[in-house]
Amino acid sequence: xxxxxxxxxxxxxxxxxxxxxxxxxxxxxxxxxxxxxxxxxxxxxxxxxxxxxxxxxxxxxxxxxxxxxxxxxxxxxxxxxxxxxxxxxxxxxxxxxxxxxxxxxxxxxxxxxxxxxxxxxxxxxxxxxxxxxxxxxxxxxxxxxxxxxx
Amino acid sequence: xxxxxxxxxxxxxxxxxxxxxxxxxxxxxxxxxxxxxxxxxxxxxxxxxxxxxxxxxxxxxxxxxxxxxxxxxxxxxxxxxxxxxxxxxxxxxxxxxxxxxxxxxxxxxxxxxxxxx
Numbered sequence: 001x002x003x004x005x006x007x008x009x010x011x012x013x014x015x016x017x018x019x020x021x022x023x024x025x026x027x028x029x030x031x032x033x034x035x036x037x038x039x040x041x042x043x044x045x046x047x048x049x050x051x052x053x054x055x056x057x058x059x060x061x062x063x064x065x066x067x068x069x070x071x072x073x074x075x076x077x078x079x080x081x082x083x084x085x086x087x088x089x090x091x092x093x094x095x096x097x098x099x100x101x102x103x104x105x106x107x108x109x110x111x112x113x114x115x116x117x118x119x120x121x122x123x124x125x126x127x128x129x130x131x132x133x134x135x136x137x138x139x140x141x142x143x144x145x146x147x148x149x150x
Numbered sequence: 151x152x153x154x155x156x157x158x159x160x161x162x163x164x165x166x167x168x169x170x171x172x173x174x175x176x177x178x179x180x181x182x183x184x185x186x187x188x189x190x191x192x193x194x195x196x197x198x199x200x201x202x203x204x205x206x207x208x209x210x211x212x213x214x215x216x217x218x219x220x221x222x223x224x225x226x227x228x229x230x231x232x233x234x235x236x237x238x239x240x241x242x243x244x245x246x247x248x249x250x251x252x253x254x255x256x257x258x259x260x261x262x263x264x265x266x267x
Contacts, residue, residue, distance in 0.1 A: 004241050010252040012259035020255045030254035031247065106259065111248060113240060 006111045014100040014107045018075035021098060027053055040064075045072055051080065067096070076100050082113070157210070158236055161229040164209035169194070170202050174211065177225045185221050 010017055020026035022045035028038045031053055039062065040054040052066040064085040071079035078098040097112040164170055173188055180187075189199040203223060206212045210229045215222050235242075 004244065006241070006244055006248060008248045008252060010255050012252075012255035013262075016258045016262065017251070017255045020251055020258065026254070030250035107255075109248065109251075111244060113244060 004111075004113045008109045008111065009103065009105065009107070010109055011106040014075040014102050017100055017107045017109060018078070021078060022051075022069075022072065022074075027051075031055060045069055047072055067093075070095075154232070157229060158233060160209040161211065161233045164205050164211055165233075167202065167205075170206055173199075173202060173206065174225065177212065177223060182222050182224050185223065188223060 020030060022043055024041040024043045027043060028041040031038050031041065036055060036057040038053065038055045040052065042053075043049070043051040045051075047069055049069045049072075050066065051069065052064065054062065054064040056062045065082060066085065067081040067083055069078070069080050071077060076099065078096075080096050082094045082096045095114045097110075097114070099110045101108045101110070165174075169192060172191070176188055176191070177183060185196065185199060185203070188203075189196050192199065203212065203214065207214060210226055213224050213226050215224070
């Protein structure tokens with residue numbers, strides 16, 4: 001998987017979603033992956049500004065991600081570089097794009113995380129087995145997929 | 151956790167070989183094949199196919215059962231599911247993040263509305 005794309009509808013106007021994503025106060029409220037606390041949240045939402053989020057999961061492990069805002073257009077578009085530090089294996093730098101489109105019920109958010117490179121996924125691409133794996137997955141995964149991808 | 155990573159290593163190592171992937175592909179079309187069925191499309195000898203089956207079986211991707219003189223090979227989905235789950239961990243991670251974001255933004259929206267324009 002070298003890129004991931006998700007679409008989510010949110011019952012809130014784009015400006016509210018945008019601020020939740022780009023401000024330290026916003027991030028601290030929604031970021032924690034499980035019920036673990038967000039330990040640190042920094043964001044300087046302008047082109048060239050940086051962000052940093054550090055959180056602890058319920059299993060006690062701490063993780064940090066950081067990056068730079070590459071494009072920022074309130075309230076419709078955010079592009080940032082992205083990098084994991086600490087507890088997780090470091091898969092290198094990647095790119096996150098968030099587009100916010102106004103819809104009658106609020107906002108349609110399109111999220112893309114591109115250039116996800118880690119050793120196993122690049123090895124798998126070199127070996128060229130993604131295609132067969134996808135087919136096998138389709139065979140096996142009837143009803144068992146944990147998540148819906150668009 | 152160590153076992154989990156060992157299993158993933160074995161699954162990915164098993165899948166890296168094109169002949170083994172082709173064998174899995176054959177089983178995907180017709181589960182419960184005999185070893186000679188599986189060997190048929192390949193220009194390799196039966197013992198080489200057996201070796202590939204050993205690797206696939208060690209990785210838990212297939213099972214072999216013997217009935218009389220016939221060995222039947224079947225797919226076993228669990229390691230593949232684990233491997234896919236591992237590959238999709240980013241997806242899970244972000245789906246959860248976006249749920250958190252939606253819940254927060256929706257509460258802010260409700261707050262903004264209750265204050266009025």
